[in-house]
Amino acid sequence: MNKKFCLMGVALIFVNLLAGCQQSEKQQPITLTINYPSEKMFYERVGLAFEARYPHIKIKVIEKRQVEENDDSSLDIIFMRNLQEYEKISSLGYLSELTPYFTSSEQKEMNINEITTTMIRSKSDEKLFGLAPAFQSHVIYFNKSLFDTYKIPYPFDGMTWKELFNLAQLFPETDSQGERIYGYSTNYYEHIAFASFLRAGQTEGLAFIDPNTLELTINTNEWKAIGEYIIEAFRSGKILAAEEGSSDTFQHSPIITGRSAMELSGQTTAYNFDNVVQQYGMKPIQWGMVTVPVSSVDSSSSDYYQINEIYGLSLGSLHKDEAWKFIKFIVSDIEYYKKNQNTIMNYGIPANVELLAPITGQDLKPLFSLKPKKYYVNPYEKVHYDIVNGFKEYGQTLFEQVIHGDLTLDQAFEALESEGQLKVNQIKEQLENS
CATH class of the missing domain: 3.40.190.10 (Periplasmic binding protein-like II)
Structure with missing residues (x-):
């Protein structure tokens, strides 16, 4: 018996030594x-x-x-x-x-x-x-109070861009105190109407430029249909279209100040509603969120994730x-x-989205409920920034002329493809020579 216990003791010592060596090695x-x-x-x-x-x-x-x-x-x-x-x-x-x-x-x-x-x-x-x-991620934030005041139905998950712009146009231009309000404000700071047009097309899976040849294809029925409702919305005056100036004065987002009924913005905005109330003493906004607009043929996925x-x-x-x-x-x-x-x-x-900080009374699922699109068109990924922005700048001038009645939609799209191609080629040449 003693010999047996002795052998067991030796074995235990060996195991402990081995474990110690392994731990030391790790x-x-x-x-x-x-x-x-x-x-x-x-x-x-x-x-x-x-x-x-x-x-x-x-x-x-x-x-x-x-x-x-x-x-x-x-x-x-x-x-x-x-x-x-x-x-x-x-x-x-x-x-x-x-x-x-x-x-x-x-x-x-x-x-x-x-x-x-x-x-x-x-x-x-x-x-x-x-x-x-x-x-x-991005979502559409909306001001519940403005929707309730004017008895307009709330936005919903899985809206298309056309449905969003139609909804925005139901709002008046001023509130009961005569203050200017908007049905929708974008996250663009320049070329707002044309940038919104290109983004709506991107959501539908349309490409306006071949990344390899830089050839434009935009004078099509599909693009025109989008251009028609975008121009109609901006012509109504219900979409905030003012470009950011050079002023150094900080301005809060229109959805935060109550001037916009809906706004496209990222996840940090969700935490800013309470922050501005505490830091600046602003009036609290009763707000909600829904998913970003989706394609008319695929309401379950989004290309807005980054x-x-x-x-x-x-x-x-x-x-x-x-x-x-x-x-x-x-x-x-x-x-x-x-x-x-x-x-x-x-x-x-x-x-791990379960670690996302909660906000009392808010459902944050629209931030991550859509599936990511595996394959999508994003011109900035394959085409030089200057080329895309130069085309946007030219497109904005044409859209403004259509909005003001100086060009027809057909004339604008003909110019977009023909004169727009010359603009693209010119910028390409400048980049190659620089």
């Missing part, structure tokens, strides 16, 4: 490298919190905006600013597929909304090479397990999020 100091525009911003964003959680892991920040082709930097974690960068980096083969790490059990534990993973997969042949901790940061495992990393700990931390760590909620909200809606 806690060996590790340094992970990551590219990020600013070391200071990185540590404020997440670095300090992560190193506090994992004291044996240090992170070295290589200050660079993005990873370029043939970059020989030794990275463990690759930071990408948007889906366009992710698409490029993943196509170059610099990233490790996350399947071994992002298992079914991990997905369940991390509770990540499929909005981010769907958008990321759509840029890499449905494979997953990165995760995003947050996403940006991702501004993605993190992936470098294919050449020698510390993938530790790098995965970091990605998992920034994407889904509940304790980290709750301690830094105010700061983190600046980056968007958490990938």
Whole structure:
């Protein structure tokens, strides 16, 4: 019996020694490298919190905006600013597929909304090479009091752009005190009517320019039908069309001040209603929100979501397990999020939407209830900014002439395609020569 107990004791000692060795091995100091525009911003964003959680892991920040082709930097974690960068980096083969790490059990534990993973997969042949901790979203905010006062039915989830502009035109131009009000205000600050027209077409899946040839195709029945109701709405005077001037005076959003019945805006506006009441003593607004307008042929999805940061495992990393700990931390760590909620909200809606800060009396589901469109037309992703904006500027001048009765709709669209093409070609040539 004594011999048996002795052998058991020796075995227990061996097991404890083995476990101690394994624990010691796991806690060996590790340094992970990551590219990020600013070391200071990185540590404020997440670095300090992560190193506090994992004291044996240090992170070295290589200050660079993005990873370029043939970059020989030794990275463990690759930071990408948007889906366009992710698409490029993943196509170059610099990233490790996350399947071994992002298992079914991990997905369940991390509770990540499929909005981010769907958008990321759509840029890499449905494979997953990165995760995003947050996403940006837009909704239509509406002033319940204005709708009630004029007995106009509330907006609803899944409206089309045409339904929204028709609804906006039901409002008067002034309230009972003679103050100017609007049925709808956009999130554009210039070329407002024409920008709204192009955005409505984008929602319907229409493209006005070929990103490869820069050839315009806009003088079509589909585009004209959209132009007709957009011009009618802006001609009514019920849509806020004033462009932002050069004044340095801060002005609150029209939906916040009660001047607009509806407004397209991002998720931060939802938290500004109470903030302006507390900070500026403004009159509280009784408000609600519905989803952004959707396509007339697909009411379940939206192309308004945006991702501004993605993190992936470098294919050449020698510390993938530790790098995965970091990605998992920034994407889904509940304790980290709750301690830094105010700061983190600046980056968007958490990938785990259950961590979105609630607002008393408000249903925030319209911010994330629509599915993300996997494939959509966004001219800014493939065409130079100057070309798109130059075309917008020219289009705005034509729309203003139609609104004021100086051009017919048909004349405007003929000019858009013919003269607009000359404008595009001119800007292209300037860019090539600069």
